[in-house]
Structure formats: C-alpha cells, structure tokens
Amino acid sequence: MGVTVLQTFPDAFRYGYKEVEKLHTRIAHLGAQPNGVFQVDCDTYYMNQQNSQFNDIPGSGSTVNKKLHILHNTETPASTYAIIESPGKQVTLCADLMFDLLLPRLSHMYTAKKNLKVETKGTRFTVSDFIVKIGSVSMSSGQYKGILVEVEYLACSVPALCWPILREFLQSFMGFCVSSQPPPYLQARFQQVQGPQDTMQQYLEKFNEFRESSAYPVTGSLSASQPGTTSTSTPS
Amino acid sequence: MSINLSVQSVLDSIESAQKNDIVPDQEFVLQGSVMDLSVSVLLSRLRGLCDNADSLPETFHDQEICFILKDFSNPGAVGPGTGGVMLRVRKALDHPELPWQLRYTGQPEVGNRPALLRNCLDVPVSSNICDFLHELGAKVDHEYVSKGYIMRKGRIKVTVFKIFKVGGKEVQEGVTKSHVVELSALTTRVDEAIATDLRIVADQLKPLVNLQNLDYRRL
Numbered sequence: 100m101g102v103t104v105l106q107t108f109p110d111a112f113r114y115g116y117k118e119v120e121k122l123h124t125r126i127a128h129l130g131a132q133p134n135g136v137f138q139v140d141c142d143t144y145y146m147n148q149q150n151s152q153f154n155d156i157p158g159s160g161s162t163v164n165k166k167l168h169i170l171h172n173t174e175t176p177a178s179t180y181a182i183i184e185s186p187g188k189q190v191t192l193c194a195d196l197m198f199d200l201l202l203p204r205l206s207h208m209y210t211a212k213k214n215l216k217v218e219t220k221g222t223r224f225t226v227s228d229f230i231v232k233i234g235s236v237s238m239s240s241g242q243y244k245g246i247l248v249e250v251e252y253l254a255c256s257v258p259a260l261c262w263p264i265l266r267e268f269l270q271s272f273m274g275f276c277v278s279s280q281p282p283p284y285l286q287a288r289f290q291q292v293q294g295p296q297d298t299m300q301q302y303l304e305k306f307n308e309f310r311e312s313s314a315y316p317v318t319g320s321l322s323a324s325q326p327g328t329t330s331t332s333t334p335s
Numbered sequence: 336m337s338i339n340l341s342v343q344s345v346l347d348s349i350e351s352a353q354k355n356d357i358v359p360d361q362e363f364v365l366q367g368s369v370m371d372l373s374v375s376v377l378l379s380r381l382r383g384l385c386d387n388a389d390s391l392p393e394t395f396h397d398q399e400i401c402f403i404l405k406d407f408s409n410p411g412a413v414g415p416g417t418g419g420v421m422l423r424v425r426k427a428l429d430h431p432e433l434p435w436q437l438r439y440t441g442q443p444e445v446g447n448r449p450a451l452l453r454n455c456l457d458v459p460v461s462s463n464i465c466d467f468l469h470e471l472g473a474k475v476d477h478e479y480v481s482k483g484y485i486m487r488k489g490r491i492k493v494t495v496f497k498i499f500k501v502g503g504k505e506v507q508e509g510v511t512k513s514h515v516v517e518l519s520a521l522t523t524r525v526d527e528a529i530a531t532d533l534r535i536v537a538d539q540l541k542p543l544v545n546l547q548n549l550d551y552r553r554l
Contacts, residue, residue, distance in 0.1 A: 200353065205404065207406070209471075
C-alpha cells in the first residue's frame with residue numbers, strides 16, 4: 100500500500116465524459132496502460148431521530164445526529180469500511196464484507212438515506228509505480244457530480260517522503276488545479292504510514308464535498324460512451 | 336452524466352450471495368457443562384470422535400466483550416427493537432496478530448428442532464472496533480475470558496472451555512468450577528440437515544456430558 104492522493108478535476112461546464120476522455124488522452128501520453136475498471140461507493144445512515152437526544156451536547160441544548168458511512172472499494176473487494184462521524188471525531192472501521200449484512204439489524208438505531216448514496220467509477224491505469232483512477236462521481240439517482248482522480252504511489256507509504264514526486268506527477272496531467280501544498284488530510288498525517296482506510300477517509304471527505312455542492316444545475320445527461328470510443332456528448 | 340462502465344460493485348457480490356442462500360448466517364448449537372475434574376476424560380473421548388485424532392486438541396484463549404446497542408435515553412420504551420441488539424467482540428489473547436471478531440447472535444428460532452437454531456453473523460474487523468461501537472452508541476454489558484480447546488468433526492465445531500473473570504490478577508479466577516461444552520455448526524438458511532449430525536455427536540458423548548437444546552431466554 101502506497102500513498103494515495105485524491106484530487107477533484109474541475110469541470111465547471113459539466114462536460115463530464117469529454118473531460119474524462121481528455122484526462123485519458125493526457126495520461127496515455129505518459130505511458131499509462133488501462134488496467135480494468137474501479138468503483139468506490141458510499142452509503143450514509145443517520146441515527147434515528149428519537150435516538151438523537153441521546154447525543155445531546157451538554158449545556159448547548161442542541162442535538163447531534165451521528166452519521167454512519169458505509170464504503171466499498173473494488174480495490175479491496177472483500178472489505179467494508181464503516182466510518183462513524185460525530186462532531187470532532189471520526190472512527191474508521193475496517194471490516195469483512197459480512198458487515199453489510201449486520202446493518203439491517205441496526206435499523207432500530209440507524210436508517211439509510213438512499214438518495215444520499217454516491218459513487219465514483221471509471222478506468223484504472225498503471226504508469227510504472229503509479230496507479231491512476233479517473234472516476235466520474237454520481238449520485239444514486241444518476242445525477243452527475245464531477246470528476247475525481249485518485250493517484251497512488253506504490254513505492255512509498257509515508258506522505259512526507261513522496262509528496263514532491265506525487266505533486267509533480269499530478270500536475271503533469273492535471274495542470275495547476277493541483278495545489279503545491281498537500282491536501283489537508285495528508286498534511287495532518289504527513290509522517291504517518293498510510294493504509295487503505297486513509298484512502299477511504301479521503302474518499303468520504305470528497306464525497307461529502309460533492310454532496311454539498313449544489314452550485315451546478317442538476318440537469319443534463321451524458322451519453323453512455325465506452326472508453327476508447329469517441330464521445331458524442333455535447334455540453335449541457 | 337453517468338458513464339456506463341460494467342463494474343461489478345462490491346455490494347453486488349454480497350447481495351447475490353444472500354439471494355442464492357449461500358451466506359452461512361444460521362447456527363445450530365447444543366450446550367452443556369462438565370465439572371473441571373472430568374474434563375480430561377471428556378477430552379479423550381472427543382479426541383477419539385473428532386477429526387485429527389492423532390494430534391493434540393488446538394487451544395484458544397479469547398477475551399469477549401459484549402456490547403448492547405439500544406436507545407439508552409428511553410429505558411421505559413416498549414416495542415420492537417427496544418431491547419437492543421447484543422454485539423460480541425472477541426479477540427484472541429494468544430494470537431494478538433489475528434483480526435478481532437464481531438459477532439451478532441439473534442434470538443433462538445421457535446420450532447421443534449434437534450438443536451437450537453439462531454441467526455448469527457461473524458465479521459472479522461479491525462482492532463478499533465470497541466472505539467467504533469462506543470461512538471455508534473453501544474455500551475459494554477459484560478466481558479469475560481474463555482480458555483479451552485477447540486476440535487472439529489466435519490462441519491461441527493466442538494469447544495470445551497472455562498470462563499474466567501476479567502482482571503489484572505496473575506491467577507485467573509474461574510466463574511464456576513466447571514467447563515462449558517458446546518457443539519455448533521454454521522449453516523445457510525436452507526440447509527438444516529446438520530442439526531441431526533449435531534444430535535448424533537451429542538448422543539455419543541453421553542453419559543460424560545448431557546448436551547441440550549438450551550433456551551437461554553428462560554435463564
């Protein structure tokens with residue numbers, strides 16, 4: 100397991116697949132070989148209303164609704180990641196896929212919000228020591244949200260030791276939308292060894308950003324093009 | 336603006352497994368107890384009955400912490416789900432490198448069967464499970480240490496173990512002067528044939544130990 104960085108690729112005009120194709124072309128110039136497909140999905144459960152008083156913040160009179168996020172990654176197909184999110188604290192549990200079957204038994208405490216399901220899927224590339232995954236993020240309703248690029252540098256597990264090479268690689272095909280500063284998540288763990296759960300926590304951060312972003316209109320759809328074929332979509 | 340890529344999602348695999356009834360989420364159990372003094376006799380009998388009779392029985396030394404997940408803010412509530420769900424966390428004290436296990440066991444199923452049938456789920460998890468369950472809203476109900484032997488006979492798991500109190504003392508204090516004997520087998524929703532096999536093994540252990548279909552709700 101190397102160091103993983105997630106980067107949102109700006110798509111202000113919501114070209115969708117056209118932008119993804121652009122990235123595919125650029126990365127092909129770096130010698131990238133397509134190597135299958137990937138998918139990361141995230142489902143969110145909320146603590147039931149009648150139980151939320153249990154989480155009263157002492158003295159504030161307000162209640163906190165805890166969120167339980169369930170994530171899956173095709174890179175680790177036998178695992179489920181459960182992230183419990185409460186103010187100021189996040190606990191990430193790495194569990195066997197059977198954890199999913201346990202969730203219906205917790206329905207007296209946590210209920211899924213189906214319309215909040217979000218996923219990213221796309222093509223996975225390998226470029227020497229890097230794995231690049233260019234994904235298109237969409238809600239369960241099919242609503243397109245943006246482009247998310249994951250880059251993993253396999254040769255190193257500590258961000259502090261490989262950020263410069265990661266930054267250079269990211270900028271080489273995404274340009275200057277990549278900040279020269281490491282993302283806050285990595286900055287907070289700059290000297291620590293990274294694991295698969297760090298990747299999932301970064302995905303959750305990005306998914307939350309995408310869910311909250313309502314700056315773009317929700318209309319528009321992209322024709323279903325397969326990788327390698329010419330996109331016929333038009334900007335929405 | 337979604338792209339149609341044929342990615343088999345991770346979720347699909349578990350859903351199809353459940354649909355095809357291949358998830359081992361049912362457990363048949365028979366339980367009994369034997370005085371500490373008679374354990375060696377029972378073990379000799381079991382070694383003769385179980386697989387790998389030529390090797391010594393495998394030992395285990397586990398700690399189990401039982402959590403209850405329910406709405407603690409409303410203790411007087413009645414209705415479905417208000418009793419909470421018991422989640423058991425188990426770690427191997429003798430093999431700290433192994434993943435921790437999270438176990439859910441449901442209520443015993445009603446019906447006249449040769450062995451007790453209950454819903455169960457075993458999920459290997461990372462070691463921060465206790466922290467996770469606390470955040471989820473669960474509270475510790477009780478904990479204990481179990482130490483004993485495990486053997487197999489085909490699909491049947493045979494355990495003989497003693498329950499100890501959890502504490503920092505050098506000499507562990509047993510809860511009783513006896514060992515628990517348990518026969519269990521994991522199965523799927525549709526396969527109930529194993530219950531009879533369980534009963535046959537139990538009958539072969541008589542009169543050393545009398546294994547019963549214990550309805551622990553009455554305890």
